[in-house]
Amino acid sequence: xxxxxxxxxxxxxxxxxxxxxxxxxxxxxxxxxxxxxxxxxxxxxxxxxxxxxxxxxxxxxxxxxxxxxxxxxxxxxxxxxxxxxxxxxxxxxxxxxxxxxxxxxxxxxxxxxxxxxxxxxxxxxxxxxxxxxxxxxxxxxxxxxxxxxxxxxxxxxxxxxxxxxxxxxxxxxxxxxxxxxxxxxxxxxxxxxxxxxxxxxxxxxxxxxxxxxxxxxxxxxxxxxxxxxxxxxxxxxxxxxxxxxxxxxxxxxxxxxxxxxxxxxxxxxxxxxxxxxxxxxxxxxxx
Amino acid sequence: xxxxxxxxxxxxxxxxxxxxxxxxxxxxxxxxxxxxxxxxxxxxxxxxxxxxxxxxxxxxxxxxxxxxxxxxxxxxxxxxxxxxxxxxxxxxxxx
Ligand code: SF4
Ligand code: SF4
Numbered sequence: 292x293x294x295x296x297x298x299x300x301x302x303x304x305x306x307x308x309x310x311x312x313x314x315x316x317x318x319x320x321x322x323x324x325x326x327x328x329x330x331x332x333x334x335x336x337x338x339x340x341x342x343x344x345x346x347x348x349x350x351x352x353x354x355x356x357x358x359x360x361x362x363x364x365x366x367x368x369x370x371x372x373x374x375x376x377x378x379x380x381x382x383x384x385x386x387x388x389x390x391x392x393x394x395x396x397x398x399x400x401x402x403x404x405x406x407x408x409x410x411x412x413x414x415x416x417x418x419x420x421x422x423x424x425x426x427x428x429x430x431x432x433x434x435x436x437x438x439x440x441x442x443x444x445x446x447x448x449x450x451x452x453x454x455x456x457x458x459x460x461x462x463x464x465x466x467x468x469x470x471x472x473x474x475x476x477x478x479x480x481x482x483x484x485x486x487x488x489x490x491x492x493x494x495x496x497x498x499x500x501x502x503x504x505x506x507x508x509x510x511x512x513x514x515x516x517x518x519x520x521x522x523x524x525x526x527x528x529x530x531x532x533x534x535x536x537x538x539x540x541x542x543x544x545x546x547x548x549x550x551x552x553x554x555x556x557x558x559x560x561x562x563x564x565x566x567x568x569x570x571x572x573x574x575x576x577x578x
Numbered sequence: 579x580x581x582x583x584x585x586x587x588x589x590x591x592x593x594x595x596x597x598x599x600x601x602x603x604x605x606x607x608x609x610x611x612x613x614x615x616x617x618x619x620x621x622x623x624x625x626x627x628x629x630x631x632x633x634x635x636x637x638x639x640x641x642x643x644x645x646x647x648x649x650x651x652x653x654x655x656x657x658x659x660x661x662x663x664x665x666x667x668x669x670x671x672x673x
Contacts, residue, residue, distance in 0.1 A: 393622045432623045436582035436593065437639075517586060520593070520672075569625055576626070 300461075303342035303360050304557075309334050311367055318574055319372045320566025321354050322394065323381030326418025326446050327532065329563035330357040332365075332372065336571055340365055341560050346418075350384035358387070374574035376566040380419070392569050394562045395424055395435050401565030402528055403430025405556040411524040414514060414543070415561065416533035418446040421514055423521050430565075434521045446532040448485070449539075452506055455486055456499050467504040467538030474501050476509035485509070503538065511542035518547065526552050534558035579623060583634035584642045584672070592643040593672040594634050594660075601668035603630030610659040613638070613645040632669065646671070 311317060315335030322329045324346060331341045342361035346353045354377065358369060369387055377385030378397040385391070394415075402413045408428045415422040425434040453460040474497075477488045485506060492502050510533075527549045533539050534551075535558060544550050556564070584593035598621060605618045615638040621631045638645050649658050650673075660669050 390625075392625045396623045396625055432579055434580040434582075435623065436584075438585050520582065520586075520591065521580075572626060 301342075301344040302557075303340070303363060305340040305361075305365050306338065309337055309339050311339060311365070311371070316374075316571060316574060317367070317372050318567050318570035319358065319375040320397070320563040320568070320570055321358055321375065321377050321385045321388065322379040322397065322560075322562035322566060323350050323354050323357075323377065323384055324379045324418045324562070325381070325420075326450075327559065328353045328357040328379070328381075329560050330354075330361040331560055331563040331567045332358075332361055332367070333564075333567045333571060336568070338556075338564070340367075341557070341563065343557065343559050346381065350381035351386050353381070354385040355387075374570040376570040376573070378562050378566040389570070390573060392566060395422055395437065396432055397562045397565030397569065398422065398530060399424050399426040399432045399565065400430040400568050401561035401563070402426070402530055403428075404564060404568060405530075405554045405558075405561060406526065406528045406552045409526045410528055410552065412518070412521075412527045413561075414518060414527070414529045416445060416514065416529060416531040416539070418532065421445060421517060423514075423517050425521050425524065436517065436520055438517055448510070449533060449536065451486065452489070452503075455489060456493075456502065458499065458503065461535070463503055464507070464536040464538035464540070466500045467507040468541075469500045470498070470504045473508065474505045476512055477502075477505045507536070507538035508542050510539050511546055515543060515546045523547050523549055525549050528552045528554070530558050530561040532559055579621075581623065581631070581633065582672075583639050585640060589643075591672045594642060594646075595670045595672060596632050597668050597670075598629075598631045600666040601631050601664075602666065603632065605632075606663045606665070607632055607660045607669060610663045612648060612659065615642065615645050616660060632664075643673075 311334045320331045328346045329343045332339045340361045342357050375388045377388035377391045378394045382391040398415050413424040422437045489502050579598040581596045582593040603618050608616050
């Protein structure tokens with residue numbers, strides 16, 4: 292089988308020091324995206340377990356699988372979870388969800404916990420869309436826009452690109468800095484055109500890293516133009532899969548002149564975490 | 579909250595912008611829209627609140643440039659039906 296350069300690591304995590312059987316309210320969030328799915332479980336509002344995996348062709352199955360994987364080895368089952376919120380592009384396909392909430396609201400709420408309440412601007416670079424969100428100190432959305440018309444500037448676009456250049460997707464960001472000087476961005480981030488353009492540049496004798504740099508910089512430039520509509524106020528954070536790509540993240544920060552905050556959490560769980568936090572508030576409100 | 583419904587592509591920015599601080603969900607903008615792309619619904623961006631707001635229906639969000647084009651003849655100074663219907667100035671267009 293050919294090596295799959297686009298393939299990123301799936302993972303799960305569980306807290307070692309929370310006793311979930313202590314009577315605290317247990318809530319869950321599942322974010323079914325077009326490319327990846329995450330599940331988060333909170334015990335009394337504390338992060339207890341999470342998982343991230345590829346969304347399969349069957350979204351309801353992906354929702355179930357991601358939750359099962361988050362719960363693996365914890366002794367907890369779905370029945371123990373009092374309230375579950377589904378979010379993301381496939382949110383209507385979470386069979387065990389009590390309610391669905393748009394990912395815009397969930398990302399803002401999740402980022403508020405992950406990065407702290409000083410966060411005012413969130414750029415979520417997901418698998419197939421890009422969202423720019425402004426929020427207040429409570430993680431409430433004050434302004435947003437979403438761009439999901441094409442795969443440009445998204446994780447899926449980056450996957451296609453990594454595969455084309457035969458570079459493992461986790462290495463793309465770092466390699467984009469191994470260039471003597473920053474090349475001009477490729478003229479289009481449209482996956483189809485960028486692919487053709489990249490192939491042409493390689494044929495012209497450009498080093499792989501230089502082509503990667505040109506692509507990362509085009510992607511950064513494109514999302515910055517989205518941010519301009521809503522305006523960037525610090526603190527600024529980037530969530531989603533592309534947040535792990537330093538090649539894109541640093542170029543965005545450079546272009547807007549604002550550094551991004553770091554988090555000890557995984558940048559991809561913001562949506563599912565926000566969903567689980569809403570689940571807690573809703574369960575407490577009896578909604 | 580400022581809600582930007584629409585998209586940006588190679589040919590420009592196409593957003594219908596609803597200011598929820600001004601919009602009270604009265605629904606006056608809905609029947610005047612010849613393309614039928616507007617609706618009044620719960621504020622899905624603030625799940626803990628119970629207020630209503632105008633929104634662009636989900637299935638039109640990726641094609642509003644085309645949906646709205648009959649209302650936007652070139653080079654004619656013309657107030658859009660949705661904008662005219664809203665007495666609170668809650669709707670604006672980016673193009
Ligand atoms: S007419 Fe104005 S206030 Fe009424 S629903 Fe439409 S946007 Fe909101
Ligand atoms: S410009 Fe015309 S088609 Fe577009 S939302 Fe307003 S009334 Fe509807």
